[in-house]
Amino acid sequence: MVLQDLGRRINAAVTDLTRSPTLDEKAFDGMIKEISNALVEADVNIKLVSSLRKSIKAAVKFSELPAHANKRRIIQKAVFDALVDIVNPHQTPYNPKKGKANVIMFVGLQGAGKTTTCTKLARWYQARGFKTCLVCADTFRAGAFDQLKQNAIKAKIPYYGSLTQTDPVVVARDGVEKFKKERFEIIIVDTSGRHHQEDALFAEMVEIQTAVQPHQTVMVLDASIGQAAEAQSRAFKETADFGAIIITKTDGAAAGGGAISAVAATHTPIVFIGTGEHLLDLEKFNPQSFVSKLLGMGDMQGLVEHVQSLKLDQKETMKNISEGKFSIRDLRDQLQNIMKMGPLSKMAGMIPGLSNMMGGMDDEEGSMKLKRMIYICDSMTQKELNSDGKIFIEQPTRMTRVARGSGTSVREVEELLTQQRMMAGVAKNAKTNMAKMQKAQGAMSGGNRQQQMAAMQKRLQSMGGAPGGMDLSSMMKMMGGAGGGGGGGMPDMSKMMSMMGMGGGAGAGGKR
The missing domain is CATH 1.20.120.140 (SRP54, nucleotide-binding domain)
Structure with missing residues (x-):
């Protein structure tokens, strides 16, 4: 990668x-x-x-x-x-506003992945409640409109383009005007790929920009571009003055440092990074989180946001955790939720230490390990699932029966039960920690709260800082809700999953 x-x-x-x-x-x-x-x-x-x-x-x-x-x-x-x-160029990118039309125009080299990224970004904003659409102003590349149309239909996003109109300026202007009248909030305009030596195409890019008046122009950079990134990005910056960068194909085998150099060369912030071929493989970029993942320190904040975006049903598990309990059924539910969270390699980067624990284990191997753990749970009776696992210690023959029924080994059943006991212990501690954190929040009242938070943050930094580059307020939200945000239920579970759920899959996998 x-x-x-x-x-x-x-x-x-x-x-x-x-x-x-x-x-x-x-x-x-x-x-x-x-x-x-x-x-x-x-x-x-x-x-x-x-x-x-x-x-x-x-x-x-x-x-x-x-x-x-x-x-x-x-x-x-x-x-x-x-x-x-x-x-981190210390520049704030444009922040789209709900209730008004936000026009975003894409520019970049041929083959950088603009069309796919347009759909990914539209899908990302759509998941966050924006009314999004796509305009194909790429009349130069054969099949460009067909590709955008196919992606848009798959993502269920309205689109506009023309198979007969060859002037991209006209297509872009007509598409933007159409969607503005229909009160769309995010209007993404895809343009042709072009090289800085192609003067005619660069002039065309400026004409499209003048016609649609975008609120944000985004430069799409291929992570494998290498040392050429700086010269290309400077040329685009001077002509189109883009205000944000999206780096694509970061799941490839190229070095990737050239795209990072483009940030410093143009003093333009990276807003997203493409991490794969699928529509969901787009991550919001945060400098601290990015470096934290790079150094194997995880990205706890990114993990929380990712879990929240999936809207997983965890009411029953949260109820048990609030009481300091964690049954085998809770473990199975969390394993199933982890399977929904995407490739194991992606999740491993967000959890401190897990990328190192995985070693050479690939996504397929990690996924199979999780599936086998779920098979074990599915071979248990209702009584066994709802238990704390002690029933297996008291009656070891149950382990043999479950192993046979799930097509696994007794050792794998023992590993799962060990994991469940460890997670139950963490749940018990979490109940105590949440109570302490809520008590500390209650003590921070009035005008003194900000000073106390600042003092605690300073002490945290002196100890080496929070995991994943988080600040104290983010940690408190994860631990118990620090003022709003859905009552703290979802962040609590995110923390529990990051502390133990994924570690369980990888940990057990490492014992093979």
Whole structure:
């Protein structure tokens, strides 16, 4: 996967340093050199790499560090912040508003994946309550309208295009005007792919932009573009002045650093990244979460949002967890929910440490492991499913019967029961932690609340920060709802799943 090897190398360099018995300036310089080499080999611009070296060295000055300072934490934070700075141009992208027409125009090179990404973005906004549509202004490429039409029908999104009109400016203007009259909120305009040396196509792009007056112009960049990304993105920026970047094909085997270099070259934020071929394979980009996943630290916030978007029914499980219980039936329900959450490799990146635990296990192998665990649960009686698992310890012959009925081994049944016991223990602790967190929230009242939150956030940072780059308020929402947001039910379960559900699948898989 794009950037996965880069993440492993950077993570290994930092880990090797922090585990070194002698953490001195020489070892520190060796770590920076290894990180720099990894970035250059991943096609990240050499000037960016040089800037990163300087910023890490400026943040960690060994001669000025006090004797009691936690050097490991300081180095880890310096590397994290420097990497975030590379992908964060500190520019706020356009935020579409409900109740009004938001025109988004796509530009980019041929073959970057614009048409597919248009549909993915329309589907993403549609899932969040926007009335979305698509306009095909690509009259240059054969089959472009057919492709958009096919994608739009599959995603159940209205579309506009023409098989007879050859002027893309006319098609774009007519399509946008039509959907504006019909009160659509997100109008996405797909345009032809073009190269910066094709002057006529670049002039056409400006004409389309003038005709439809987009609120946001998005540059679509293929992650495998390499060092050419910077020159191409500069040319597009100077002509079309795009305000956002979407990086596609990050599930490929290319280095991917070139697309990141384009962010720094144009000072334009990445808004989404394409992670696969399917319509749901589009992730909202957050610099902290991206670097956190890159370094194997997970993306807890992204996990919560992903789980919430699936609208999974977990009322019964939440009721049990609030009482400090977790039955085998609850485990089966969570395994089924995990199966709905997408490829295991995608989920592994969001959960701290799981990507390392998976090792060489692929999606098919991980999915089969989860299915076998579900088969075991389905071979149990109602009494066994509703139990806390002790019935199997008291009557071991039940394990043999379940193993035969599910086509698995007794060892696999034992592994599942071990996982259930561990999760039941976490549920019991979660009940206690939620009560403590809610008590702490109650204590933060009046004008003093903000100061107390700031003080707690500061203490959290001194301990190395929250997992996945979250702030304290996000953690409190996950633990118990910190003021609104659906009563905290869904975030609670998201946390439970991230703590144990996926870890169970991978953990058991690792014992094969």
